[in-house]
Amino acid sequence: MIYNMDCIEGSKKYIKDESIDLIVTDPPYNLGFGGTTQTKSKKPRFSIIANDNLSDRNYQRFTFQWLREAHRILKPGHHIYVFIDWRMYPQLALWMRRCGFVIKNCIVWDKVHMGMGHQYRFRHEFIIFAVKGDGKARRIPTRSTTDIWSIPRISGNKTVHPTEKPALLMDDIILNSSFEGETIADFFVGSGPVPVAAKQLGREVIGFELDQAYFEITNARLDKVYLSE
Numbered sequence: 286m287i288y289n290m291d292c293i294e295g296s297k298k299y300i301k302d303e304s305i306d307l308i309v310t311d312p313p314y315n316l317g318f319g320g321t322t323q324t325k326s327k328k329p330r331f332s333i334i335a336n337d338n339l340s341d342r343n344y345q346r347f348t349f350q351w352l353r354e355a356h357r358i359l360k361p362g363h364h365i366y367v368f369i370d371w372r373m374y375p376q377l378a379l380w381m382r383r384c385g386f387v388i389k390n391c392i393v394w395d396k397v398h399m400g401m402g403h404q405y406r407f408r409h410e411f412i413i414f415a416v417k418g419d420g421k422a423r424r425i426p427t428r429s430t431t432d433i434w435s436i437p438r439i440s441g442n443k444t445v446h447p448t449e450k451p452a453l454l455m456d457d458i459i460l461n462s463s464f465e466g467e468t469i470a471d472f473f474v475g476s477g478p479v480p481v482a483a484k485q486l487g488r489e490v491i492g493f494e495l496d497q498a499y500f501e502i503t504n505a506r507l508d509k510v511y512l513s514e
């Protein structure tokens with residue numbers, strides 16, 4: 286179930302304490318990002334995403350609010366994966382620890398194809414991998430998986446969202462950190478890679494997306510998954 290609403294409000298309203306098996310989410314990085322692909326008129330293809338242009342203080346408040354909700358709904362010892370880039374990693378890692386998550390690793394997503402950036406072109410993002418609490422935690426089933434994942438990004442002219450992630454990137458996360466039939470939460474659904482991968486892999490999903498256009502794109506993608514089953 287995906288809701289077209291604010292994730293903090295939605296989580297409080299619809300998700301019970303310690304009822305979620307896995308959280309995978311890609312929050313706004315507060316970099317004022319509206320996509321890099323320019324049309325012929327040099328205008329950005331997308332508007333700046335919601336909550337991506339806040340004052341430092343408001344971004345911190347917003348992040349603490351959703352992280353506290355994430356902590357409340359996740360089962361103890363279960364996993365959370367949060368996307369971020371190098372510029373915001375220090376703050377997010379600190380805030381996650383303050384909210385009760387224990388950071389286990391930082392996965393580097395190698396996007397294979399370079400993006401923007403003029404002093405070394407950008408080609409990676411981080412995925413913080415953490416667990417709730419410091420008690421007994423779920424373990425990743427395979428000992429041979431490394432923390433660098435090379436999965437091609439979606440090329441700029443094919444994206445439908447300014448910070449779109451490939452659904453393929455979510456497969457290993459979901460397979461390594463949840464079982465079939467379990468429930469995954471995504472606070473910032475965007476164009477839907479987490480719900481799409483979750484449904485394809487037989488998991489239940491609950492997610493929130495503030496922007497109606499992206500909410501509709503996600504639902505259309507999910508309909509295709511249902512039709513192909």
Ligand SMILES: C[S@@+](CC[C@H](N)C(=O)[O-])C[C@H]1O[C@@H](n2cnc3c(N)ncnc32)[C@H](O)[C@@H]1O
Nearest residue numbers: 291292311335336446449450473475476494495
């Ligand atoms: C970084 S993007 C996620 C992109 C997604 N991973 C994808 O591949 O399409 C963050 C998304 O969160 C949404 N968003 C921002 N603030 C929100 C909030 N308070 N509640 C729900 N969604 C929110 C934005 O509209 C944006 O689509």
